[in-house]
Each structure stands twice: as C-alpha cells, then as structure tokens.
Amino acid sequence: xxxxxxxxxxxxxxxxxxxxxxxxxxxxxxxxxxxxxxxxxxxxxxxxxxxxxxxxxxxxxxxxxxxxxxxxxxxxxxxxxxxxxxxxxxxxxxxxxxxxxxxxxxxxxxxxxxxxxxxxxxxxxxxxxxxxxxxxxxxxxxxxxxxxxxxxxxxxxxxxxxxxxxxxxxxxxxxxxxxxxxxxxxxxxxxxxxxxxxxxxxxxxxxxxxxxxxxxxxxxxxxxxxxxxxxxxxxxxxxxxxxxxxxxxxxxxxxxxxxxxxxxxxxxxxxxxxx
Numbered sequence: 294x295x296x297x298x299x300x301x302x303x304x305x306x307x308x309x310x311x312x313x314x315x316x317x318x319x320x321x322x323x324x325x326x327x328x329x330x331x332x333x334x335x336x337x338x339x340x341x342x343x344x345x346x347x348x349x350x351x352x353x354x355x356x357x358x359x360x361x362x363x364x365x366x367x368x369x370x371x372x373x374x375x376x377x378x379x380x381x382x383x384x385x386x387x388x389x390x391x392x393x394x395x396x397x398x399x400x401x402x403x404x405x406x407x408x409x410x411x412x413x414x415x416x417x418x419x420x421x422x423x424x425x426x427x428x429x430x431x432x433x434x435x436x437x438x439x440x441x442x443x444x445x446x447x448x449x450x451x452x453x454x455x456x457x458x459x460x461x462x463x464x465x466x467x468x469x470x471x472x473x474x475x476x477x478x479x480x481x482x483x484x485x486x487x488x489x490x491x492x493x494x495x496x497x498x499x500x501x502x503x504x505x506x507x508x509x510x511x512x513x514x515x516x517x518x519x520x521x522x523x524x525x526x527x528x529x530x531x532x533x534x535x536x537x538x539x540x541x542x543x544x545x546x547x548x549x550x551x552x553x554x555x556x557x558x559x560x561x562x563x564x565x566x567x568x
Contacts, residue, residue: 301330301340311349324362326352326369360384400493408465412547412560415512420530425543425564427505431488431496437468438482448486465489467545468517470524475538475565480524483517485541506540508564516546516559527565540566 308315321327322339327348329339341349348369355365360380368380433452437444449466468483490496509527513519524542531538548560 301342302346304329304339304341307341307346307349310346311353313353321349321352321362324366326362326366355380358384359388397493400491404491408547409552412512415547415560415562417512417514417560420509420511420527422567423508423510423564425503425506425508425510425566428503429490429494429500430503431490431498431500433486434484435486436482436484437486445486449488452486452488465545467543469541469543471541472538475524475528475542478525478528480521483544487543489545506566507568508543508566509536510562510564512547512560512562514557514559516549516556516561517544520544520561520563523563527563531565531567536567538565539568542566 302310304315304318308318318327318339322329327341327345330342330345331340332338333340351369352365355368358381364380364383368376431452433448435448435451437448445466445468452466466486466488469485469487470480470482471484474480474482474484490500509531511523511527513523543564544561546559546561548558553559
C-alpha cells in the first residue's frame with residue numbers, strides 16, 4: 294500500500310520482518326513506543342512506513358540489551374548521543390551485576406552437587422576421625438530444639454536479616470551444642486545456630502573463622518530429632534579413647550526436606566572437635 298508517496302507495510306508484514314508477534318507490536322503502540330504511520334478508519338488495519346521500521350530496529354537493539362521499555366521510551370523521546378551513552382552505561386551495570394549473580398549461582402550449584410554426591414554415598418553409623426577444614430561461619434547463640442527443619446526457619450531469618458545476598462547465595466545452616474553441655478551429656482537442646490559460608494559468599498556482619506580441627510564424626514539416616522543417641526555414641530567413643538572435647542559440635546543435615554520427601558534418604562552429620 295502507498296499513502297502520500299510512502300510505501301506502507303501491514304502489521305503482519307512488519308511482524309515477519311522482525312520476527313515478533315503482532316501482539317508485541319500492538320503492545321509497543323500502547324506503550325507509546327511505536328505508533329503506526331496510518332490506521333485505516335474503516336478496518337482498523339495498521340500500516341507502518343520505513344520510519345517505523347527504523348524505530349523498530351532501535352527498539353529491537355535496546356531490547357536485545359535487556360533494556361526496559363521505560364528506558365527505551367525515554368531515549369526515543371529524546372534521542373541524543375549523551376542519552377544513549379547514559380542508557381548503555383546503566384544497562385551495562387545491570388548486566389554486569391546479573392553476570393556476577395549467575396557466576397555465583399554456578400559456583401553454588403557446583404558446591405551443592407559435590408555435597409549431594411558426597412552425602413548420597415555416605416557410610417552411615419560409622420565413627421571416624423577426620424580433620425575438618427577451616428571454614429568461615431556466622432553464629433547465632435540461641436537455644437533451639439528443632440523437631441523438624443521448619444523449626445530452624447526463624448533462627449535462619451535472624452542470620453540473614455538485612456543481607457544484600459539472598460539466602461540461596463549463602464552457605465548451609467547447622468546447629469551446635471557447647472563444649473560444656475557435651476561434656477555434661479546434655480543433648481536435649483542446641484545452644485547455637487550457625488551458617489557455614491563458602492569462599493565466595495559475601496556476608497554483611499560479624500563472622501568468625503573456625504580453624505582446621507581434628508573431629509570425631511558420624512553420619513546417620515535421620516535429622517536433628519534423631520541426633521541424641523548419636524551424640525551418646527560419639528561421647529562414649531571420645532571417653533574410651535581418652536580424647537577431650539575441644540569446642541562446640543557441628544551438626545548439619547546433608548539431605549533433608551529441601552532435597553527429598555523420602556525420610557529414608559535423610560542424612561545428617563555430627564562432628565565434635567577433639568584433642
């Protein structure tokens with residue numbers, strides 16, 4: 294179709310040219326980004342000229358950069374090299390942040406896959422002496438008695454309060470019993486909740502470094518409410534082998550409801566530092 298010496302294209306033709314739906318073109322029109330050159334009053338058909346094709350090219354370019362429509366609209370209404378530079382720099386910051394987060398997520402996935410593989414292949418109910426590597430933790434000294442994993446949700450919220458990084462980016466959560474309560478065989482309550490941080494984790498707040506320590510460890514099928522009898526086994530082993538407790542216990546569910554509904558697949562680990 295030709296109107297006033299301008300070749301016009303139907304909305305369907307423009308849709309095919311740019312490989313976008315006609316609904317998207319209508320949406321751009323509603324948002325004030327792409328007004329048709331001509332709308333037939335009788336049929337309501339929309340027609341576009343080369344002017345709109347150029348605008349569509351610009352929109353497509355900026356959308357490829359994941360730029361919001363509001364930013365695109367601002368540029369189209371005030372085209373200028375300075376404005377374009379400002380928009381591109383702003384978008385680059387957003388993309389750089391996303392790349393950082395995606396890289397972090399990728400590392401977290403690697404950690405979780407390693408931990409899951411290790412947990413699935415656990416040798417259960419066997420006491421071992423291991424040197425646990427040094428790790429950075431965040432600690433909350435709070436008495437808790439978790440009957441299920443849900444009972445740890447409130448302490449976890451305290452640990453991650455006001456954090457810039459979402460919890461999914463931060464480490465796994467464990468509970469512990471103080472040295473004094475271990476020695477006195479008081480295993481009914483936990484005295485602290487802690488979060489073990491990975492090297493790349495960014496935590497806004499106080500952290501402490503647990504140095505590498507020799508620990509008596511055991512893994513078992515179950516969760517925190519099954520732990521007391523395993524503490525008894527570990528303390529008996531410590532006493533029989535004339536070791537002494539050298540810090541709070543570290544207890545962490547390696548497989549729980551976060552990974553499976555099958556409680557027969559649950560795995561929990563207890564480690565007690567010794568000397």
